[in-house]
Amino acid sequence: MSLSIANMTRRFGQTEVLRGIDLDIGKGELVALLGPSGSGKTTLLRIIAGLDWPDAGSLAVDGQDWLGRTAQARRTGFVFQHYALFPHMKVRDNIAFGLTVLPRSQRPPSAQIEARVRELLHFLQIDALADRYPSELSGGQRQRVALGRALAISPRLLLLDEPFGALDAQVRRDLRRWLRGVHEASGTTTIFVTHDQEEAFELADRVVVMGAGRIEQIGHPDEIYDHPASAFVARFVGLTVELPVTMHQGRAEAPGIDLTALPRRAMADGPATLFLRPSDIAVRPDPEGCFRVAEIVSTGALLRLQLTGPDGCGIEAEMPRRRIAGLETGQPVLLRPEAGRIFPAAPRSDQPATPAPLPAFKEQRL
Amino acid sequence: MRPAAAPGALAPRPDQRVAKALIAAAVLLTIAVLVVPLAYIFHRAFAQGFQVFAANILEPNTLHAIALTALVALLTVPVNIAFGIAAAWAIARFRFRGRKALLTLIEIPFSISPIIAGICYLLLYGRQGLLGSWLLAHDIQILFALPGIVMVTMFVTSPFVLREVLPLMQAQGSEQEQAAVTLGASGWQVFRRVTLPNIRWALLYGAVLCTARAVGEFGGVSVVSGSIRGQTNTLPLQIELLFNDLNIAGAFAAASTLTVIALVVMVLKTAMEARR
Ligand SMILES: Nc1ncnc2c1ncn2[C@@H]1O[C@H](COP(=O)(O)OP(=O)(O)OP(=O)(O)O)[C@@H](O)[C@H]1O
Ligand SMILES: [Mg+2]
Numbered sequence: 001m002s003l004s005i006a007n008m009t010r011r012f013g014q015t016e017v018l019r020g021i022d023l024d025i026g027k028g029e030l031v032a033l034l035g036p037s038g039s040g041k042t043t044l045l046r047i048i049a050g051l052d053w054p055d056a057g058s059l060a061v062d063g064q065d066w067l068g069r070t071a072q073a074r075r076t077g078f079v080f081q082h083y084a085l086f087p088h089m090k091v092r093d094n095i096a097f098g099l100t101v102l103p104r105s106q107r108p109p110s111a112q113i114e115a116r117v118r119e120l121l122h123f124l125q126i127d128a129l130a131d132r133y134p135s136e137l138s139g140g141q142r143q144r145v146a147l148g149r150a151l152a153i154s155p156r157l158l159l160l161d162e163p164f165g166a167l168d169a170q171v172r173r174d175l176r177r178w179l180r181g182v183h184e185a186s187g188t189t190t191i192f193v194t195h196d197q198e199e200a201f202e203l204a205d206r207v208v209v210m211g212a213g214r215i216e217q218i219g220h221p222d223e224i225y226d227h228p229a230s231a232f233v234a235r236f237v238g239l240t241v242e243l244p245v246t247m248h249q250g251r252a253e254a255p256g257i258d259l260t261a262l263p264r265r266a267m268a269d270g271p272a273t274l275f276l277r278p279s280d281i282a283v284r285p286d287p288e289g290c291f292r293v294a295e296i297v298s299t300g301a302l303l304r305l306q307l308t309g310p311d312g313c314g315i316e317a318e319m320p321r322r323r324i325a326g327l328e329t330g331q332p333v334l335l336r337p338e339a340g341r342i343f344p345a346a347p348r349s350d351q352p353a354t355p356a357p358l359p360a361f362k363e364q365r366l
Numbered sequence: 367m368r369p370a371a372a373p374g375a376l377a378p379r380p381d382q383r384v385a386k387a388l389i390a391a392a393v394l395l396t397i398a399v400l401v402v403p404l405a406y407i408f409h410r411a412f413a414q415g416f417q418v419f420a421a422n423i424l425e426p427n428t429l430h431a432i433a434l435t436a437l438v439a440l441l442t443v444p445v446n447i448a449f450g451i452a453a454a455w456a457i458a459r460f461r462f463r464g465r466k467a468l469l470t471l472i473e474i475p476f477s478i479s480p481i482i483a484g485i486c487y488l489l490l491y492g493r494q495g496l497l498g499s500w501l502l503a504h505d506i507q508i509l510f511a512l513p514g515i516v517m518v519t520m521f522v523t524s525p526f527v528l529r530e531v532l533p534l535m536q537a538q539g540s541e542q543e544q545a546a547v548t549l550g551a552s553g554w555q556v557f558r559r560v561t562l563p564n565i566r567w568a569l570l571y572g573a574v575l576c577t578a579r580a581v582g583e584f585g586g587v588s589v590v591s592g593s594i595r596g597q598t599n600t601l602p603l604q605i606e607l608l609f610n611d612l613n614i615a616g617a618f619a620a621a622s623t624l625t626v627i628a629l630v631v632m633v634l635k636t637a638m639e640a641r642r
Contacts, residue, residue, distance in 0.1 A: 051544050071547045078548040084541035088563040098549035101559070153549055 001062045001156045001189055002027050003048070008057030010043055017043050018054065019213040025191065025206075030183050032200035033193045035210030036236065041193040042081075044210075045159050048191070050074045061157070077150030077188075079160040083142045085134040091145050092117050092130045098153035120148045123182075140171045147179075151186065158183075160192035164199065176203050197237055201225060209233050231275065231343045239275035239341060241315045247272050247342070256290035256310060258336040271345040276337050278318040283307070285326060286334035291315075293331050307333065404625065411622035414615055422619035427596045431604035432623060437512070438600060439580040442519045446576050447569065450527025455561075458535035459543075472525050480522045484589025487518055510592035515600065518586040523579045530572030531565050538564055571638050578631040582624065 003025040010018040017040045025031050033041045046052040048059065050071030059066045066074060075098075086094050099113045108116070121127045124144040134142055143163060150158060163179070164172040180203055183190050194200050200207045201221035209216045209224060209232075216236075217229040228234040235242075245252040250264040252274055259274075283293075283305060294314065295306035298321060305317045305327070317335070327333075412419050422428065456462075457469060475483070489495050491508040501508060508514045542564070546556045562569075584602040591598040599607060601624050608617035 049548050051548070071544070072550055072552060074548070075550045076548055078545065080541055080545060082541065084545040086542055086546075086560055086563075097546070097551075097559070101546070101549065101551040101555045149545075149549065 003157065003189065003191075004058075004060045005044075005048075006058045006060075008044075008047070008054045008059065010040070010047065010052070010054045017213050018047075021057070021213075021215055023208060023215065023218070025189060028187050028189055030180070030190045030203065030205045031192075032204035032207045033191060033210060034195065034197060034200040034207050034236075036195060038212075039210045040213045041195075041210055042161055045078075045161055045191065045193055048157070049076045049078045049159055051078075074157075075153055075155055077153060077155035077158045079146045079150050079158075079163055081162045081165050083134075083146040085142060085145055085149070087134050090131050090133060091126070091137070092121070094134065094145055095120055095148045095152050097149060116152060120152055123185075124148045139167050140175060143167065143175060147182070151182070151188075154186075155188060158186075158188045158190040160190070162193050162195070164194075164196075172199070179203065209236060211236070228275075228341055231273065234275040234341050234343070238277050241276040241278055241281065241317070243274045243276065243315065243337075244345065245272050245274045245342065246270070252342055256334070258334060261336060261338050262340060262342075265342060267342065267344065272342050273345050274337065274340050274342050276340040278304070278316045280337055280339045281315075281317040281319075282336040282338055283317050283319065283327070283333050284336065285331055287332055289332040289334035291333050291335055293327060293329050293333060296327060296329060303327075307335070407618055407621050407625055410614070410618035413618075418615060419619050419622075422616045423623060425616065427599065428604055428608075428616065428620050430596050431599045431601045431620070434512075434515075434599070435581055435601040438516055438519050439577050441516050442523060442580045443573055443576050445520060446523055446527050447573055449524065450531055450572060451565075451569070453528050454532040454535050454565075458532060459540055472528055475522055475524050480518070480583060480586035481589060483521045484518055484586040487514060487586075487590050509590055510594065510598055512598075514590040515587050515598065518590050519580050519583050522583055522586050523576045526576040526579060527569065527572035530568045530575070534565050534568045535561075567638055567641055571635060574631055574635045574638065578628060578635075581627055581631075 003023075005021055005023040008018055008021040009016065021040075021044060033044065035041050043052060047054050048066075050066070050069060050073075053067065086097065089097070095117050096113050099108060099116065102108075107113075117130075118127075121130055124147065126141060126144050126148075129137060129141060129145075134145065137145065147160075147163070160179075164175055167175065176199060179192075192203070201224075204221060206218060207221050207224050208218050211232045217224055217233045219227075219229075224233065225237055228237055228239065243254060243257065245254045245257075245259070247253075247265075247267050247269050249269070250266060252259045252262060252265075252272065254274070262274075279302075290310045291307045293305055294308045297304045297306075301321065302318050303321050305319070307315050307317060309315065411422075423432075453468070453472060457465060488509065490497055491501060491514065492498050493502065508517070542560050543556050546560045551559065582602060583600075584606075587600055588603055588606075591600065591603060593599055593603050593607065595607065601620060605617050605620045605624065608620060
């Protein structure tokens with residue numbers, strides 16, 4: 001089913017958590033809400049589920065207003081970040097819960113509920129765990145049960161809050177692929193929250209990047225990756241190196257940096273900021289270069305270089321280890337960015353107060 | 367293969383003399399203040415044989431006191447369970463003005479001597495009291511009757527269930543309940559199927575503590591009941607009365623009954639703690 005959010009705001013006391021969200025989601029779409037900690041992702045999801053209400057704005061599903069409905073009436077499948085399984089029920093009863101609370105007139109006979117549970121257990125590949133309690137499961141298994149519990153009610157809208165947040169990298173990757181399969185098999189419109197861009201890009205049809213209560217960009221993963229619409233999105237999708245440049249006739253110029261690989265741009269002359277991925281910077285030893293290698297760290301496949309510029313600014317570059325055998329610390333080098341985004345230099349205060357945190361250091365709200 | 371050593375067998379051994387002395391002191395103290403008096407109650411109750419004991423228990427006034435005490439507990443405990451759950455739910459799940467004040471208010475019975483509660487009721491509902499003439503005019507008897515006894519007992523025991531249930535509900539948070547709601551459960555279904563099973567042991571534990579206190583309450587009840595033999599005397603009051611009458615065997619027989627109730631409750635409580 002389709003979902004349409006318009007001009008939605010939500011305030012907690014003084015803090016504006018959502019500042020005018022406009023979002024349309026089509027039937028059967030798989031959409032990721034991507035954003036740093038505290039950007040309002042969970043708040044938006046909870047409003048869609050009916051666990052919270054906005055101060056202003058509208059929420060319509062299939063053209064019908066949803067703000068007048070209770071969470072009970074909406075019956076969205078909501079998967080909580082920490083699963084929120086019922087600890088006193090066995091896995092099978094957890095999954096059956098949504099069917100057993102239906103009003104007597106709509107409730108399927110118990111044999112039918114049992115069959116549905118069995119079907120889901122099989123689908124989730126946890127047949128053997130049916131008679132365990134949640135405390136006897138691993139994180140990944142709990143995740144599957146939580147998803148099964150939400151899918152059991154055949155929701156028209158599936159909402160997942162950081163579904164893989166608490167799992168290790170390998171399990172995350174497996175479950176990601178598996179969730180994509182679940183989505184394709186069930187055809188349910190799905191929205192999931194994540195702060196991990198790799199997860200969002202790999203899984204979603206469309207990615208919604210949120211920053212400080214606003215939608216910064218909506219688009220196909222490749223589109224966002226290649227053409228971030230703002231400095232905020234650029235930083236968030238990993239263009240973490242920022243270099244001050246001067247625009248001159250559509251070309252960026254900066255002392256000591258070879259910027260000829262970048263295409264011309266229709267931008268006014270004047271100061272601007274170049275955003276780069278560390279891996280998009282080619283580093284070449286050159287006695288004339290005004291950057292110096294301060295530190296070289298190997299991460300196995302990659303070499304991570306710390307470079308110091310003429311005015312003492314430090315930047316980071318990454319490259320395959322094979323490619324630059326002859327580099328040493330203290331050596332002068334020339335930089336040649338091979339791709340990057342340029343945005344007009346904005347006054348500092350215009351930019352979001354909190355820079356995007358590294359996913360690994362994401363703070364957990366308790 | 368060598369048998370595995372007991373856990374901690376390799377840890378350095380501290381000097382055990384002090385520990386042993388402290389344990390001995392604790393054991394002696396426990397025997398002196400707890401075990402001997404308890405054993406003595408039963409010894410005295412049965413000192414003149416079972417016949418005398420049975421006769422003492424079956425004495426109409428004592429029998430009535432036992433029944434009255436049971437009735438008071440039966441009325442008090444369910445009300446306190448309902449109140450405790452409702453208050454814990456409100457405090458744990460909602461943010462409202464006066465929440466802190468409510469929490470403090472509920473603690474008051476813990477800190478106020480029960481006899482003060484009794485006197486307050488006396489001043490409020492007594493013949494000369496604030497509501498006295500109105501009650502008299504409508505022929506409602508609160509003091510020196512069952513309602514007064516039940517009300518004072520409720521006052522004294524009101525925090526027990528809440529105090530047990532609240533920390534659990536706060537720790538558990540509301541996510542499970544929210545999950546249940548998004549799955550289509552109604553408010554009552556959420557309570558019945560998600561909230562209640564999670565707090566059931568704490569709830570039972572609180573109810574047991576509440577029962578023990580309700581059965582043993584003396585101070586507050588002694589003020590409002592008027593200690594009318596065979597009418598408003600609860601078991602603790604009856605024991606005191608028998609004692610003052612110098613009916614030592616009767617007093618000990620009644621006391622042993624009360625003690626048995628308390629011990630049963632304690633065993634229940636211990637069993638429940640093990641399950642939590
Ligand atoms: N009940 C509440 N009362 C007050 N402030 C709140 C409440 N819930 C959320 N907030 C605030 O709203 C902001 C956004 O919260 P939200 O949970 O939506 O962030 P998020 O994007 O989900 O972050 P994370 O990735 O850390 O989960 C935060 O600054 C948070 O402190
Ligand atoms: Mg969140």
